[in-house]
Amino acid sequence: MTAAARNSAETTWRRVVVAAPYLWLLVFFLAPFAIILKISLADPLIAQPPFTPVFDESGNLSVTADNFRFLLTDKLYAITYLRSMFMAGATTLLCLALGFPMAYGITRSTPATRNLLLMLIVLPFWISFLLRVYAWMGLMNSHGVINNSLMWLGVIDQPLALMYTDFAVFVGLTYSYLPFMILPLYASLERMNLDLVEAAQDLGASPTKAFWDVTWPLARPGVIAGCLLVFIPAMGEYVIPYLLGGPEALLIGRVLFDEFFVNRDWPLASAVAIVLLLFLVVPIVFLQRSQARDMEHAA
Amino acid sequence: MIEQIDDTTGFIRIRQLSKNFGDFVAVDNVDLGIGRGELFSILGASGCGKTTLLRMLAGFEAPTSGSIEIDGVDVTRQPPYERPVNMMFQSYAIFPHMTVEKNIAYGLQKERVPGTEISTRVEQMLDLVQMRDFRARKPDQLSGGQQQRVALARALIKQPKVLLLDEPLAALDRKLREQTQFELMNIQDELGITFVVVTHDQEEAMMLSNRIAVMEKGRFLQVGKPKEIYEFPSSRFVADFIGTINTFEGVISHKGDGEMRIDSREAGTSMTALGDIGVNVGQSVCVAVRPEKIFISQSEPDNDDDTRLRGVVYDFGYMGNLSLYRVRLDSGKIIQVSAQNRHRTAERTIEWDDKVWVSWRPGSAVILVS
Amino acid sequence: MRRHSRFVLSALAFGYAFLYIPLVLVIVYSFNDSRLATVWGGFSTRWYGELLRNEQVLDAAFLSLRIAITSASFATILGAMAGLALCRFGRFRGRTVLSGMITSPLVMPEVITGLSLLLLFVSLQQLIGWPGQRGFGTITIAHATFSMAYVAVIVQSRLRSMDESLEEAAMDLGGRPARVAFDITLPLIAPAMVAGWLLAFTLSLDDLVIASFVSGPGSSTLPMYIFSKVKLGVSPDINALATLIILFVTTGVFAAWFATRRAANRAHTNRA
Numbered sequence: 001m002t003a004a005a006r007n008s009a010e011t012t013w014r015r016v017v018v019a020a021p022y023l024w025l026l027v028f029f030l031a032p033f034a035i036i037l038k039i040s041l042a043d044p045l046i047a048q049p050p051f052t053p054v055f056d057e058s059g060n061l062s063v064t065a066d067n068f069r070f071l072l073t074d075k076l077y078a079i080t081y082l083r084s085m086f087m088a089g090a091t092t093l094l095c096l097a098l099g100f101p102m103a104y105g106i107t108r109s110t111p112a113t114r115n116l117l118l119m120l121i122v123l124p125f126w127i128s129f130l131l132r133v134y135a136w137m138g139l140m141n142s143h144g145v146i147n148n149s150l151m152w153l154g155v156i157d158q159p160l161a162l163m164y165t166d167f168a169v170f171v172g173l174t175y176s177y178l179p180f181m182i183l184p185l186y187a188s189l190e191r192m193n194l195d196l197v198e199a200a201q202d203l204g205a206s207p208t209k210a211f212w213d214v215t216w217p218l219a220r221p222g223v224i225a226g227c228l229l230v231f232i233p234a235m236g237e238y239v240i241p242y243l244l245g246g247p248e249a250l251l252i253g254r255v256l257f258d259e260f261f262v263n264r265d266w267p268l269a270s271a272v273a274i275v276l277l278l279f280l281v282v283p284i285v286f287l288q289r290s291q292a293r294d295m296e297h298a299a
Numbered sequence: 300m301i302e303q304i305d306d307t308t309g310f311i312r313i314r315q316l317s318k319n320f321g322d323f324v325a326v327d328n329v330d331l332g333i334g335r336g337e338l339f340s341i342l343g344a345s346g347c348g349k350t351t352l353l354r355m356l357a358g359f360e361a362p363t364s365g366s367i368e369i370d371g372v373d374v375t376r377q378p379p380y381e382r383p384v385n386m387m388f389q390s391y392a393i394f395p396h397m398t399v400e401k402n403i404a405y406g407l408q409k410e411r412v413p414g415t416e417i418s419t420r421v422e423q424m425l426d427l428v429q430m431r432d433f434r435a436r437k438p439d440q441l442s443g444g445q446q447q448r449v450a451l452a453r454a455l456i457k458q459p460k461v462l463l464l465d466e467p468l469a470a471l472d473r474k475l476r477e478q479t480q481f482e483l484m485n486i487q488d489e490l491g492i493t494f495v496v497v498t499h500d501q502e503e504a505m506m507l508s509n510r511i512a513v514m515e516k517g518r519f520l521q522v523g524k525p526k527e528i529y530e531f532p533s534s535r536f537v538a539d540f541i542g543t544i545n546t547f548e549g550v551i552s553h554k555g556d557g558e559m560r561i562d563s564r565e566a567g568t569s570m571t572a573l574g575d576i577g578v579n580v581g582q583s584v585c586v587a588v589r590p591e592k593i594f595i596s597q598s599e600p601d602n603d604d605d606t607r608l609r610g611v612v613y614d615f616g617y618m619g620n621l622s623l624y625r626v627r628l629d630s631g632k633i634i635q636v637s638a639q640n641r642h643r644t645a646e647r648t649i650e651w652d653d654k655v656w657v658s659w660r661p662g663s664a665v666i667l668v669s
Numbered sequence: 670m671r672r673h674s675r676f677v678l679s680a681l682a683f684g685y686a687f688l689y690i691p692l693v694l695v696i697v698y699s700f701n702d703s704r705l706a707t708v709w710g711g712f713s714t715r716w717y718g719e720l721l722r723n724e725q726v727l728d729a730a731f732l733s734l735r736i737a738i739t740s741a742s743f744a745t746i747l748g749a750m751a752g753l754a755l756c757r758f759g760r761f762r763g764r765t766v767l768s769g770m771i772t773s774p775l776v777m778p779e780v781i782t783g784l785s786l787l788l789l790f791v792s793l794q795q796l797i798g799w800p801g802q803r804g805f806g807t808i809t810i811a812h813a814t815f816s817m818a819y820v821a822v823i824v825q826s827r828l829r830s831m832d833e834s835l836e837e838a839a840m841d842l843g844g845r846p847a848r849v850a851f852d853i854t855l856p857l858i859a860p861a862m863v864a865g866w867l868l869a870f871t872l873s874l875d876d877l878v879i880a881s882f883v884s885g886p887g888s889s890t891l892p893m894y895i896f897s898k899v900k901l902g903v904s905p906d907i908n909a910l911a912t913l914i915i916l917f918v919t920t921g922v923f924a925a926w927f928a929t930r931r932a933a934n935r936a937h938t939n940r941a
Contacts, residue, residue: 007378013847014758021751022763022818025770028814032785035792098687105673117681119926124688126918128875128890130899135691138698145694175687206919207674229776236778238878243899244879253780257878260784269939270788273781280778288772379840392838396856405852409843451840458843474884 008016032278040067040270067271075253077272082278084252087166088234091173093226098174099226103185104215108194118186125179133172133243138170140244164246172240177233181226188222189215220289228287231278252276309638310335310366310493311356311461316365320353325351327517328365333371333495333510338487339542340496340504342515344540349497352514353463356385356495370460380409385454391446393438400425400434401513406457424452427486444475451483455490464496468503480634501541505529513537535667538587543632545593546667547586554580558661561586567630570606571661578668585667590637592663595624595655605658610634612653624649626657684879692915693749701909716909725894726910733874733891736805740812741869745862747813748820748869755821755826755855757836775822783882786811790883804888811883812873818864826860828854867925871918 041063045296071077106117124132139145140162147159162168192215200210216223245251252272260269311333318326326348333339341349354360356367358379366375374382385406394402394508403424407417425431428448438446447467454462467483468476484507487494498504504511505525512522513536523532532538535546549563549570561584570586578584594600600607609627617640624636636657649655673681699717703710720726751771755764774782790800800807835857836885839849877892884890889897898907 007381008379013850014754014761016769017850018754018758018763021747021754021771021821022767024747025767025817028786028789028810029770029774032676032789036785036789039788048892051871092937097693098680098684102684105677105681108673108677115926115930119922120685121688123919123922124692126871126922127692128892128911130875130877130893130895131695131907131914132691134895134899134903134907134911135695137727137899138694138908139691142904157770175691178684178688232776233778236780238780239896253778256780256784261884266788269784273784276778280776284776285775287776288769291772292768293915333779357837357841379837380843380845384841386838386841388834388838390832390834392832394835394839394853405839405844406842453838453842613906625834 007170017299036270036273037255039267040274041065042267044265044267049276063161067267068275070268071271071275076250080250080252080255081275083250084235085279087169088231088237089236089250090229091170091177092181094170094174095178095230096223096227099178099181099185099220100223101180104221106182106186107189107192112130121179121182130239132176133240136168136172136175137243142169163244164249166245166249168244169241169251172244173234173237176240177230180229180233184225184229185219185222188219188225192218221293225287225292228283228290232283232287243262305422310337310370311495312368313356314366314368316355317363318348318360318365318381319363324517326355326362329517329519331512331519331522331660335495336491337391337482337509338494338496338507338581340498340508340511342498342501342511346498346515347514350465351483353465353495353497354385356461357384357463358382379438382464383460384406385459385461386455386463386465387447387450387465389469391443391450393441393446393449393453395438398435398437399430399441400474402438402449403453403456406424406453410457418437420456424456427455428452428465436447443470447471449514451486455486455492459492461493461495466498466500467496468498470498476503485508495518495570505541507512513540515540526545531665532587532667534538535585538665538667543635544587545590547632549586550636551580552584554578565630566606566608567628567632568606569607570664571604572599572664574661574664574666575654576668577668578666584669585662587665588659588663590623590635593634593636593657593659595636595638595657597649597651597653597655599656600658601626602658602660605660606664607656607658609654609656612649612651614654615651616648621658622649624655626655673789691849695908696912698906699912701905701908702820709922716905717913720906723906725889726891727879729889729891729894732888736809737870737873738892740809740816740873743809743813743865744869745817745820745866748817748865749858750819751817752824752828752858753850756825757833757854763894771818771821774829776820777815779876779878780882782815783879786814787882797815803883803885806884807878807885808880808888808890811879812869812876815879816869816872819868820862823861823865823868824858831857850917 043064077104107115142159142161142163146162150156151159196214196218197210200214201207205213236253237251238257240290241249241251241254256269256272256276259265259272309332313329313331316326316329329352341352343349351360355362355587358374358377362375366373368374369383386638400421404417404421407420425434428451430445430448430452433441433445433576436529441449459520468479471479480503496504496507506524510522510524511528513520516535519529521537528537529541532541538544538546545561547570549561549565551559552562552569553560558571558573560569560571563586572586574605608628610626613623613627613633614626616623621637621639625633625639626636627633634657656667673831679724686904700712700714702710702713702715742928751767754761755768779835794801810830836849836853840846844852875892876895880890880893884893895907
């Protein structure tokens with residue numbers, strides 16, 4: 001409904017409906033980022049809270065860029081950021097490689113089967129994330145099922161060191177984020193008219209060509225959404241690298257957590273967060289734009 | 300030939316109404332007067348602006364400029380829930396979570412009408428639209444036609460001054476459409492409410508309405524009674540839009556005595572037409588004739604006044620009650636002729652490639668200048 | 670029935686196996702009598718018994734439930750309001766900001782949301798003296814904040830597919846916008862709000878990172894408890910706990926699935 005004639009009762013209603021979530025989010029979502037920024041510009045203190053206030057006793061601005069300087073110069077952090085990007089990127093690709101055929105298969109099932117298959121994708125999502133990672137721990141440790149089976153089959157003599165490796169982290173990440181890839185892909189593929197692929201084949205395209213020429217371009221919004229929904233949170237993952245990864249599997253989420261809780265260096269942790277956010281700003285804005293465009297198309 | 304607004308037809312008065320969406324002009328400075336108790340149709344193709352105009356009458360779009368008056372009251376700034384106007388939506392918009400009864404009663408509840416009165420009036424409405432047996436059903440248990448009656452009852456129960464109908468017959472199959480047309484006309488007659496119908500179906504508009512406005516690109520091209528619009532279209536667009544019509548380009552060669560002669564190379568002859576409209580000798584005009592006004596025969600017609608042309612039957616279709624012919628004239632132009640199949644067994648019936656004569660009376664042709 | 674290519678079929682089979690085998694194994698081993706997860710010591714339910722006698726677990730579970738119910742309820746109401754505004758109010762002042770704020774939590778890494786909220790609570794504590802003791806209140810606020818985003822997406826999706834002329838018809842019949850929202854819109858988005866509530870509930874029960882940041886001493890949620898034990902390695906009572914949770918969730922999801930199937934079938938057969 002466009003701006004038709006309105007009276008005051010209607011305006012009040014609209015104001016209330018908008019204001020409630022707006023104010024809540026302003027206080028509990030947006031304001032905190034300003035605070036992170038402020039603290040990232042402070043010095044650590046052995047105090048409660050463990051950082052210097054923005055304005056000191058004489059009312060002068062007391063900010064320091066030490067934390068950022070440290071981050072940018074210390075090679076360890078640069079490597080960690082890059083490693084995190086790499087891991088998140090690799091996870092995204094793995095999820096895509098496995099998730100796309102799965103989503104495609106679900107779209108092409110009969111409606112009855114489709115609902116069941118979808119439900120089975122969503123079900124693990126509802127089961128505690130932590131427990132699912134835990135399940136993998138049991139599978140992969142040196143006396144776990146995988147090693148036992150392989151030894152029993154005679155494939156190996158010594159148990160493979162699966163736990164506490166990058167491989168384990170990859171498996172864990174892919175396992176946890178797979179539903180986040182499949183659901184947007186499914187939504188996108190489902191909207192596509194399956195006759196299009198058959199039409200392409202009728203006109204002479206081989207199945208592979210038909211896929212690249214017709215299916216892939218039409219599924220692209222779903223692919224973009226799925227990739228971003230996996231990549232962005234995976235960048236900041238903490239639990240999976242902690243439980244499944246070795247000491248060298250330093251990812252930025254874990255670094256942040258440790259700076260904060262172990263080293264009690266709040267300003268540095270805040271700076272780490274800010275830099276991570278900067279890495280993610282571009283993908284986040286991209287995702288929001290593509291979502292908005294996608295909603296318009298669907299309407 | 301836009302009808303002038305006069306005070307006797309001023310129950311609904313639309314003055315210089317415009318609606319722009321950014322650069323796009325949906326409704327372009329429209330003036331209109333609709334009389335009390337009239338069944339008025341706005342006819343046009345999709346995108347012509349008729350739905351936007353309807354929504355402005357209902358209050359869902361705010362006009363960019365201009366005003367709307369209903370029964371002497373300026374409603375331009377009134378929100379939809381305060382106007383004495385109700386709408387029957389194209390999708391019916393029946394509330395899926397309420398029964399038929401509750402749907403119909405909704406508007407009265409919003410008016411704070413006492414419960415006993417609501418019950419009585421709902422009963423009356425259920426009878427009027429013959430939905431008594433379905434009162435406790437939910438919308439997903441009703442057919443399209445039944446849903447429409449509920450939508451109608453729901454709007455009428457509030458006794459609005461004006462009822463707006465958005466493509467009321469579009470979703471119905473043919474048989475149901477005819478039946479519903481008559482029902483709508485009867486209800487309107489009985490209740491005396493002013494109806495404003497928006498439609499793209501010209502047969503529907505012709506059948507239902509007291510008057511029609513033909514709309515295109517946000518403007519009214521012609522407003523008048525169905526017969527006027529059909530027999531005396533004011534422009535080529537209107538002539539083409541309503542029914543089928545044959546047109547011949549030509550030049551006025553003679554004018555006088557209440558009739559004109561037009562030389563037409565397209566027809567390959569000169570034609571006579573009656574009338575005295577403001578055209579001059581030498582002016583380029585278009586002569587338009589409806590297919591049913593043209594006689595087709597295998598022998599030469601004997602009335603000398605009529606325009607007579609020779610041709611060959613290019614194609615024809617037998618429709619049971621009529622036959623439609625497409626005739627290629629000697630001049631090369633193809634025209635359409637329709638004839639009723641009066642005789643079961645005629646002398647030899649006309650078929651492909653037959654040589655025929657087509658003719659029409661001078662009064663059957665209309666002169667169009669644009 | 671369309672035939673799947675072999676590639677697609679094997680991807681499906683592998684994918685579902687990948688998703689479910691770990692869970693099945695956990696369930697199996699929860700009945701393992703032996704402490705060592707690797708050796709099968711016979712069928713036993715003793716770990717379940719121990720679980721029920723464990724005060725810590727029960728306290729943590731109870732706290733998590735209370736937080737989940739409260740935060741889900743807040744999230745549903747606020748998320749629905751945001752969804753309604755974004756979908757039906759057209760352009761209004763602050764629309765872009767609201768839109769941005771409501772979708773960001775969906776993708777923000779949890780360590781960042783957790784950190785930001787903790788810093789907020791600490792600053793608030795300095796400014797106005799609240800919250801003194803971090804725990805139920807702070808965790809609930811944190812969960813409501815990020816869950817709201819999910820509810821808003823679900824509600825918007827439902828609103829978008831809903832015929833807008835229903836609300837227009839109600840206004841045409843005399844209903845003021847606030848009335849129309851309660852008479853017409855709310856009943857029709859109710860299923861979406863329920864789905865949103867359930868999702869918010871699950872997200873809250875499941876959250877570890879954010880809760881770790883914003884909780885205080887003495888308030889340990891169920892995931893926090895599990896994490897503290899799991900850090901030390903695989904343990905059988907966690908297997909039992911996991912199995913219980915898996916069974917609980919599975920019954921819930923299947924029940925919901927059957928209920929929606931039944932409702933859809935009923936509407937189908939009722940057609941006149």
